Amino acid sequence: MKDDLDVLVPLITLVGPPNSGKTTLFNLLSGKNYKTVNYPGSTVEYYTSRILSNYNIKAELVDSPGIVSLVPESLDEKIAVDSLYSHPKLGVPDLIITTIDSCQLSRHLLLPKQLISSGFNVIIVLTMTDVLAKKGLRVSENILSQALNCDVVSINGRSKQGIENLIHVINSHLELIKVTDTKKISPYNSLDNRKDLIDTFKEIEEIVNEVYEPVKVDEINLKVANKELKILEDSTNYNGFTLDEITLKIDRVLLHRFWGFLVFLLVMGLTFTSIFWIAQPLMDLVDQLFTNLNTLVVENFEPGWFTFLVSDGIISGTGSVLVFVPQILILFLILGLLEDSGYLARGAMLIDKPLSKIGLNGRSFVPMLSGFACAIPAMIAARTIPNRKERLFTIFIIPLMSCSARLPVYALLIAYLIPRDKPWLGGILLGGIYLFSIVSSIVVAWIINKFSKRIFSAEGSSSFILELPSYRVPKISAVINHTYNSSKEYILRAGPMILGFSLVLWFLTFFPNINPQVETEGLTVEQIQNVERAERLEHSFAADLGKIIQPFMSPIGMDWRIGVALISAFAAREVFVSSLALTFKVTSEDEEEQSTLLNSLRNAKIETTGEKLFTVATSIGLIVFFIFALQCLSTVAVSRKETGGWKIPILQVVIFTSLAYLMTFITVNGLRFFGIQ
């Protein structure tokens, strides 16, 4: 990166423990609101930016993943620390700014001490000074600066107080630095790290006992002066070793042994349902928009392969990417609020025990929950799991979470199954499907865990040590920015792939029979087009493929036409419904589509035997197939990228798709055995 830029621009890296206000500072200095995510593993990513121009500093600012210490233990930590010493693209930082929570000096000073020992040029930034001031205390910058022999600046992230001072200090450092100089940095590596840790912490304790001093009364807002003074009385020996009182009170309920889990289930239940209920109208809107756009193109241009490439290929493909954006927005918004408030870490703690029973980790929970919206952001979210095996296992299991793309398929098949006068049955059935999907993914995870050593070939002891941050009111602007960036990341990552596969499938379903001959008598223009589409599909490459897999479809009571729809569903699962409509020559549009499709399905017969194709047994079988099958090529591509190889994605496709087939076979034939056709 540095190569592309001006080589002479100094490199400033922000380093700090998790929850130390590092990202807030990055946002303040960069002027652009980015939010960092801890990215352990082969996919360590950094946000970089030039320092905001009105600060008049010409330097490249890099935000690094939060680390506790400079001594790496896992492979993932090693990558993060190594890149700090000499990033392959960015080089060695000319200056390191390390953020330290001023209420937690006794823990957070470890990192700056290690950084200084390594020979880095360090500025310490004290954050959360407002929280400390409420306790009637402040940190003496002078004493700390002398004790550590480096510059110390206090800032208040909310009021931006102290930023000017920081800029001044950065400037005075940069004046002394020549970017071209070679830096004498020695990787922090002590022979006896344990003894060293104990000694370092002893030194820190000595410093901490000196640096806290009471805030002068005139500095305190008079309105709260009385309150502050009361605290002052009993905090004369403060060394940052007391917990936040409000947090303790809230945790008495939220981490209560009984109520805690109930609240957790409630919060997660609400999150889960809102992914669907709030997003649904927005998703319909996006869907409608692209359907209209499609119709617009078809109506206004000469019918030909190019028009269809634009309408069915590009527009529908883009639509199938964007239709999930509302869901992802809402998911990230809620998760962002929960994370920023401090609850998400507690959720991970509450669910750790049950998940560890099947070889997962408390930190697997959020990625798995995200999987119910879409597997792609879910797999990316798994990066926060430090243990490599658990991270790969989480990614492995995510496709079993019933993602929202399967919902239209379930909806259609449920509508087919239930009697018209009992619509409430559909809700129960859908609930049952999700329950079945959750239970079966637990069972599958349990079985796969037995073979985990062979599949993931990653060692490392399972660990769950997680700081539970103090509760605070979430910063809405930061959450919205994070939501925006995550959604953008989803579109940029998944978009090109989904679009690409949509185009390939469009090709397979469109060629070679470009101009089909159909009976046009007595039909409207729209109907003719639909009949033509159906005719085209019937003699397409996709149909040929479908006929090849006919032998596989017969044992589960289906024929090649469902096979074609299943193949099309590889672009995105919801395409299944529209391809089914095409294969069964449904000629009417929009609102009537589903009811007409239902009628066509009721009348459909297996060509060779003349038996009814869509029986209760085969419909339930199809639902079961969709619960297990991994038939989303975008997921496969993201899985390859996140796991750094083809092994896991290929295993996922083979295992989940054969499992789907097996379960469908058992379901269909089992139901038939009991006399249900």
Add this chain to the structure above:
Amino acid sequence: MRTAAELNYREKGIISEIDSSHPSSKRIMEHGFTPGQTIELICKSTFNDPIAISIRGALIAIRKSEADCIKLK
């Protein structure tokens, strides 16, 4: 010798040593669990595991199997 995993609800203890044979021992120490520090068990998860321990003014959730290597005086 008792360990942090055996603390009762809201019970305090002083760390005597960290069992170095445990693979997580370094990570535990980096979070501030060092000999001489006072810790307190703040709460337990529904399934009794992990537990939340206060150390140096922070609340750390930790599995019992890992808290077991924090030996108390």
